[in-house]
Amino acid sequence: MMMKIFRGRVLGRTDILIFMAVIALCVLAPGIYMLTVKSAPDGFDPDNPVVLTIWHNPTGQDKDALSVAVDRFNRSVGRERGVSIIVTTIAKSELMHEKLTSIALGTPGAPEPPDIAIAYPKSAVALAAKGLLADFGEYFTREELDAYVPSFIESGRLSDGKLYVFPVGKSTEGLIINRTFWDRFSDATGTPISELSTFEGIIRAAEKYYAWTGANMPNVGDGSAFFMIDNPFNMAQAAFAQMGEDLFADDGLNVASPVYERVWKILFEPVVRGYEASYNGYGTDIAKTGKLLCWTSSTAGITFMPKNVTYDDNSSEPVEFEILPFPIMEGGKKVVIQRGGGFCLFKSAPTREKAAVLFLKWLTSPEENLRYLENVGYMPVTNKAIEVANETWGENAAGIYKSYIGTMKTMNEEYTFLTQKQLENYADLEIFYDNRVRKLSASARDKYLKNLRFGEEEALRSAVQLAYEKFIE
Amino acid sequence: MKNLSSKSLEGTFYEKLKKFRALEFSLRLRLYIFLALAVLTIAALLFFILFASGFLDSVVSDKHLVFSGELEHIASTLEKRLGLISSTALRMGARISKNTENFLGERNMTPNDLRLRTEVLNDLLASEFDNVMFSLAQSRTTGAFMILNSTVSARMKDAMFSRAGLYILNWEPDLIVSSTQQFQLLRGPSRIAIERELVMEKYWAMEFDIADSDYFTMPQKYAAVYPKLAPQICLWNSAMKINNSTYKAMLCSVPLTDFEGNVFGVCGFDISELYFRRTFGPTVENFKNIFCALAPLDEGRIDLSHAMISWRHLVEDEPDETTTLIPVKNNRFNLYTSNTGTEYVGLHKTLKLQPAGLPFDVQEFALALLVPRKDFDAIKSGQRAAIIGIFAVVSIAGALISFIFNKIYVRPIIEAIGAVSDSGEGNAARSPDIAIDKNYLLKLTGERKPLAPRKITGETAADTEPGEEFWDMGSECEFAGRIKTLTAAERKVFDLYIQGYTASDISRALNISLNTVKTHNKNIMAKMQAASKRELISANIKMLKDGNQARQE
Structure with a gap:
């Protein structure tokens, strides 16, 4: 019996160990709980997000x-x-x-x-x-x-x-058109929609549209703008790539290339003549007023299309918009910028x-x-x-979304997507290029309108004189 | 009689107590009771501390405090912000009124002529563009407008509801470094936007559709009836979608009047739903699906269908914005029942948004902070479960500690006493009044220092259990014979002495002096031929054990 009592002392040590283990468990339990249950391995806590x-x-x-x-x-x-x-x-x-x-x-x-x-x-x-x-x-x-x-x-x-x-x-760029207006214009002039696949074709159609819309207006030069380039710098990059060249050279722009002047002519001369709108904003805004038929735009722009156009007298009419593949330079490859x-x-x-x-x-x-x-x-x-x-x-798409699906399918199959150049001064070059194009073309347009009384060709000649030289200065 | 009866009662109580004590609970039970009482005392103390410190009560009141604090904070921020907008709107109204009069005066026109001579409308709006933009920047809000009581499309089908004006939106009212990129034209002539390179909102329209638009009609109506009060009229209107757009906002508007008191339009600001949602959401934690609503208050009912609502980022379902809530006071919180049966718990406060002292009724607004009832109740039961959990843990821990203490300290005592009982001293062990001498227990539990004198060896040693040592003081008969030589007084001392009592204990127990005890001890040691008390106790145990064995044989 005394032995058992003596053994009791040995058990006491074990008991102390058990006791300490229990105390330790009590103390550590919340931490263990946090680590095992509450906290995910990446350290997030649903109760404390x-x-x-x-x-x-x-x-x-x-x-x-x-x-x-x-x-x-x-x-x-x-x-x-x-x-x-x-x-x-x-x-x-x-x-x-x-x-x-x-x-x-x-x-x-x-x-x-x-x-x-x-x-x-x-x-x-x-x-x-x-x-x-x-x-x-x-x-x-x-x-x-x-x-x-x-x-x-x-x-x-x-x-x-x-x-x-x-x-x-990821978006890219396409050509958004007011389909209602286009159909009306195309029916009246016989202009095929294939003209909208190239920049040169667009300018030809624009000339016709300007004359067609101006025919019923009281004054010379009252025709309506046909197209607009939403982002001239993106267009220039795509145009260079279409012609197999690169817009950028030595941290600057490839001014020496003949493509540079060709792009300039697309961006400048039609603006001076009034075929093309020049605006530091989105073509969508001008299209809302019925004063624009088509414009290059980010494909993301399709969500901002209105259902009506509103004229200056506050009258309006319902219209439908579509998006077509991005135009190319005649003789160029199908390249579009990735946005x-x-x-x-x-x-x-x-x-x-x-x-x-x-x-x-x-x-x-x-x-x-x-x-x-x-x-x-x-x-x-x-x-x-x-x-x-x-x-x-494409299953349930309607309206402009339906045309988007078709256009994206075409561009995915036929186009090469060009990523924007990773340059430290990219933003500066973009602002410089876009502002310079717009400023020079707007100034030339004013001059053109002033000189219209001397005839269109004379007005144009005086307006565009030395403009390209100023542009590449 | 009284004394007697109380004495008899006392007597009864003492009798009962004596009887209770005479029940002779075992030591094991007593110790368990003691430990259980200790646990209960700790638990009671814990409860007392929690109650006294107001913790239990604060579980409920804290929720109310947090709720009301949050409500006050948002309400106060809103009142200040919307107050600034109101005062800026009044200043803008005064400027536009004056500028318009001047503009028309230069053309030999009055505001009343605007309805017929609409050709000046676009120029007038263009001339006020900078003023509206400046006021919008000053107000630091999401939109500014001016609407003239005139239209360019007077001959058109919807002319009755069409009004010329400007509506400019600011997407980033909190942006310190201002940029033209943050503004958009929602209503107004397209020329204004294109000339200023201002983006036109997706739902841009040239003119306002003012059908069912209180923000346009009410300020003009009151200004016409109370021309002297016109400069003070700035009315906030319920949140609404601007006709023919998806833009939802709460508008404040002031009437435009000329110096003769003729009313010719309104101007004002808005606070958009998107901005309200981003800026004035509740920040309190722990309330799942909490949201706040800036809503019209109609006869005590909160109209969520015309409210601006902001909720926490973790909301499970967006609040039902199509209902009217009827509040019912329920303890500290209100219970809000919607006309669709949904229930919310929370608080609301009437806001001071409208100018005071106007002689006509104006729309009241309230800010309500609400939680769906099921989520509120879930928190309550969660907190109750937490309190129960805490006490359950305390109780279990107490029981565990009690068990461990029992194992460490009590069981050896019980076993030791059991051992004594087994060895013939059972009566003493089971006695409820036994006092346990530490030294005695040390002996019994084997915690003793090995002493040198005569150890039992050989055959005697073989009889003992391993680890047990006894001093040989001769045979059982010899030891018993020696006991008989003790005097009655010495025997009394001896009996207590071998039970482990100390001299002072014996002195107190027998009511004799300590010196007398020591004298008796000296005689006892001599007569029993023992060298020490330890030897004497050991010999006594051996005698009892041998006696038991002999009886068994």
Whole structure:
């Protein structure tokens, strides 16, 4: 019996160990719980979500497409994993570029950077140079990136080879036409629609349209503009590529090439004559007034089409719009510029960066990407999603969306897509080129109108004199 | 009598207590009761602290505090922001009124002539463009407009509802570094947009459709009836979609009047639904699906169908924006029932948006902070579960600690006493009044220092269990014989001595002096031929054990 008592002392030690283990378990339990149950391996907590801010471009739909996708993410994967996105800015790409540039430059009054923002490479270059952007390459495996269209991924890599702009949808350019007006004009003049496949054909049609619309007007030079180039710098890049050349040379522009003057003539002379509109905005705006028949535009522009045109006396008429393939230079190859930026990831805590990548992976998964991009004028970014889009998107399409499906099919099969050049001074060159073309052509147009009393050819001669020399100065 | 009865009661109580004590609970039970009481005391103390500190109450009141604090914060921000917009609108109204009079005066016209001589409308609007843009920048809001009571399309079918004007939208009202890229033209002549390279909104139209548009009719109506009050009239209107567009906003409008009091239009600002949603959302955590609504208040009912609603980013379903809510006071929170049967819990506050002291009724607005009832109840039951969980954990931990303490400390005692009982001292072990001397227990539980004197060896040692040592003080008979030589007084001391009592304990127990005890001890040691107390106790145990074995045989 005494032995048992003695053994009791040995058991006491074990008991103390058990007791200490229980106490340790009690103390560590919450931590273990947090680590095993509450917290995912990537550090997200559904009860305390990582809240990210996002800036993006608007789409012309009644319910902004990306905002709808963000809501869907927040209510599904975001809620499950502990990530939530708040849209804090919806701004068109020009304003977005201004805001991002002000962040990169540290301009007084610049906004706080978001976690992710839609940006074109021209904005990303400045941000990456300041070390503000994270490299997506660190968050994607090679296998994951292989699922995406290679050229879309490559267009987001900057000069250091790092992937700073991640694609979620890519647009290109096409020619949007007021089909109602075209049919009326074509029926009256016999102009074939094939004229709209080349820039030279468009100018020929524009001349006819100007005369046709001006015929019933009281004054000379009252004809209506036929076409407009939304983005002259993009058109110039595409035109050079169509002619087998490159617009850029030695950090500047390839002024020495004959193509440079040929492009200038397309952008300048028709404006002076009044065949072409020159406007630092979208062709869509002028088309709303019935004063424009067609214009080159981003395919994303199809969501902004009105259902009516409104004239100066506030009368209006219903019209239909269509989008056709991007025109080419006569004798050139079929090349069109690839548009649509991507998301930049601002450097922050690793958990925030991972959360942003989680959202982007979700958004570019084939199913979600197709849902987000249907009817917004953008192409999906994964090979699989593009296959599905080709098969299914045309089924219920109507109006301009139907023509978009057909046009994209044609361009995917026949065109080469040109990615924008990754140059540090790209934005400066673009602003310089576009402003110079518009300023010179507007000034020449005024001169032309003043001198019309001397005859059209004399007015033109005096208006365009030395203009090209000024342009290439 | 009274004293007597109380005494008898006391007597009864003491009797009962004595009887209770006489129940002679076992030591094991007593220790368990003691530990259970200790656990209960700790739990009670914990409850007391939680109650006294107001924690339990605060679980409910905190929710109310957080809710009302959030409501106050958003309401106050809104009142300031919308107040700034109202005052800027009044200033803009005064400027446009004056400028229009001047513009028309230069053309020998009055505002009344605008209805017939519409050819000046576009020029008039163009001349006010900069003024409207400047006011829009000043107000830091999402849109500014001016509408003239005139149309360029007077002969057209819809002329009755068509009015010329300007409506400029600002996509980034909080942007400090202003850019022309942030503005769009929603209504107005296209020439104004194209000449200024201003983007035209997707739903751009040349003129306003003012059908069912209180923001256009009401300020003009009141200004016409109360011309002296016209400079003070700035009315906020329920949120609505601008006709023929998808743009939803809440508009404030002021009448445009000439110096004679003729009303010729309105101007004002808006706050868009998108901006409201991005800027004034509730920030409080823990309330799933919480949202706030800036809504018209009609006879105490909150009209969500004409409200601006903002919700947290994690909302599961967007709030139903088609209903009217009837609030009912329910404890600290209100219960809001919609006409579709949906229930919400929350609070609301009437906002001071409209000018005070006007002689006509104006639309009242309230800011409501609401949570769907199912989500609110889920939080309540979640908190209750958390409190129950805490106390369950405390109780389980107490029971566990009690069990472990029992295992470590109590069981050896019980076993030791059991051992004594087995060795013939059972009566003493089971006695409820036994006092356990530490030294004695140390002996019993084997925690003793090995002492040198005569150890049992050989055959005697073989009888003992391993680890047990006894001092040889001769046979059982010899030891018993020696006991008989003790006097009665010495025997009393001896009996207590071998039970492990100390000299001072024995002195107190027998009510004799310590010196007397020591004298008796000296005699006892001599008569029993023992070298130490330990030897004496050991010999006594051996005697009892041998006696038991003999009886068994």
